[in-house]
Amino acid sequence: MEQDFLTVRVKVNGVDKRVAVEPRRMLSDFLREDLGLTGTNLGCEHGSCGACTVLVDGQSVRACLMFAVQVHGKSVMTVEGLASDGQMHALQEAFWEKQGQQCGFCTxxxxxxxxxxxxxxxxxxxxxxxxxxxxxxxxxxGYQHIVEAVQAASEKA
Amino acid sequence: MKPAPFRYVAAQSVEEAVSLLAEHGDEARVLAGGQSLVPLMNMRLARPAVLVDINPVEALAYVQANNGHLAIGAMTRDAALERASAAVAHSNLLIEAARCVGHPAIRNRSTVGGSIAHADPAAELSAVMLALDAQFVLQSKAGSRTVAAADFFQGYLQTSMAEGELLTAIQLPQLAPNSGSAFVEYARREGDYALAGVAAVVTLAANGSIADARLALCSVGPTALRVSSAEVALRGQQPGAEAWASAAAAVKAAVTEAPSDIHGSASYRRHLAGVLTERALALAASRLK
Structure with missing residues (x-):
């Protein structure tokens, strides 16, 4: 019953990618292992923690609960897509300024x-x-500084 | 935490999906939103040999009012349901319950049909379907049939769907005039599975007494639970604290198989079921239209 590989064509952070994957390849592992985008972190791998949240066609999803083959023809945005021209996004600046992160794993x-x-x-x-x-x-x-960071970013934008 | 290997087929239509299900029998599982199935696959509690992905079937994503009922396509995302004007017009209950399903990123993927077919007793929408007397349209290669929600939920993660059947649509009758509805739940953390949840519909007669009431609960037994004894107790009473208390007593008596776990004991869940019943009924009765 096993299939070897299926080809996925997907736009990731604005760049077209074409990669052959096993059907069981999770979107999260596809991003990290196949594309080298290790900014997306994996916490629980069953949809509880939210660490692997990415956007698919502009909507937030758990990357650990989607198969890479499901983003064929779609557009994915990861944390690496936030900064541009070496400049952090307003949200990233605000998380920095308000200390919205400590260990940074969930960030x-x-x-x-x-x-x-x-x-x-x-x-x-x-x-x-x-x-x-x-x-x-x-x-x-404790979330307080994260909430403040998002507020600060919204005021800046 | 990686799934076992499987064969993946993206179905482009209902016909293709049911044909694949007929071909592969119990080796196949349907992939809808994947927010329950994929965790089970990641933990290898589910190991389907063939995954039939129905996400490409866009014809199954709709919410529309027609012929006196609300029709919901099985692939309607919970995020779409909570914003659909036809759903908002149908009942507070439906929208409030949809907003209780998981977190925003979960609701962007999770589907109404997937939640019902998975039949997790903690699923808010199962209780809603019981309270709203939903009908489910099941399609197979042999044809289609309609099953009432009351006959659908058979046990923990068990339904009356036969092998090869695909849930394609949900039909909800409109509420009677002079009705109000509400969904109330309690969870330790926003978006987590509720310790108890109550779906309530109250309909008043012209003289102001309760003509009809419908009550269904999630998270307090092996399936979502409709409590007809409480509904009978409410009929003919004047709406108010006394009536709600009698319904709560009937609900607590009916909750005999509440689970006990680290999140809450069976007796705490039974207590919550009573308290939330009173709150849901009072809220429903305050919304008559």
Whole structure:
């Protein structure tokens, strides 16, 4: 019943990619292992922690709960897609300034969830920010500084 | 935490999907949103030999009012359901429950049909389907049939779907005039599985007494639970604290198989079921239209 490899054509951070993968290749492993984009971190690998959150066609998803073959023909954005021309994105600057990260493992997921929020809602209130990041777990910060960082980024933008 | 190898087929239509299911029998599993199946595959609790991906079947993603009922395509994402104007017009209950499903990134993928077919007793939408007297359209290569929600949920992760059948649509009758509805749940953390959740519909008669009530709960037994004893207890009563308390007592008596785990004991869940029943009924009754 096994199939060897299927070809995936996908745009990742604006760049066209064409890679042959096993059907069971998770999107998260595809990004990290096949494309070398190790910014997307893997925490639980069963959809609980949110560390691997990326955007597929502009919508946040758990990269550990999608197969790479499912993004064929789609557009994926990872944390590496936030900065441009060596300049950090306003969200990244704000996480830096407000100490929205400590160990940093969950940060890429928080950045992507926050990025999706600000795309739809450029001036969120605290409740809206907390709702948007409710699927991301941080065991260091207690969330307060993350909320402040998202607020600061929204004010800057 | 990596799935076992499988063969992957992206079905482009319902016909192709049911044909693949007929061909591969119990070796095949349907991939909808994947927010329950893929964790099970990652943990190797599920090892399908063939995965039939129905995500490309865009014809199964819709929410529309027609002929006195609300029709929901099985591949409607929960994020789409909570924003669909036809769903908002149908009932508060439906929208409130959809917003309780997981987190935003989960709801961007999770589907209404997937949640129902998976039949997790903690799934909010299963309780909603019982409370709203939903009908499910099941398609197979041999044809299609319609099953009532009341006959669908058979046990923990078990339904009356036969091998080779695909859930394609959900039909919800419109609420009777002078009805209100609500969904209330309690979870330790926003988006987590609830310790208990209650779906309630209240319909008043012209004289102001309760003509009809419907109550269904999630997370308090091996399946979502419709509590007809509580519904009977409410009929004919005046809406108010006394009526809600009698319904809560009936609910607590009916919750006999609540799970006990690190998140909450069976007795705590039973207690919550009663408290949330009163809150859901009061909220539903405050929304009559």
């Amino acid at each position: 890429p997921g928080f950045l992507m969830s926050s990025y999706e929020l600000l795309q739809h809602n450029p001036n969120p209130n605290e409740a809206e920010i907390r709702h948007a990041i409710s699927g991301n777990i941080c065991r260091c910060t």
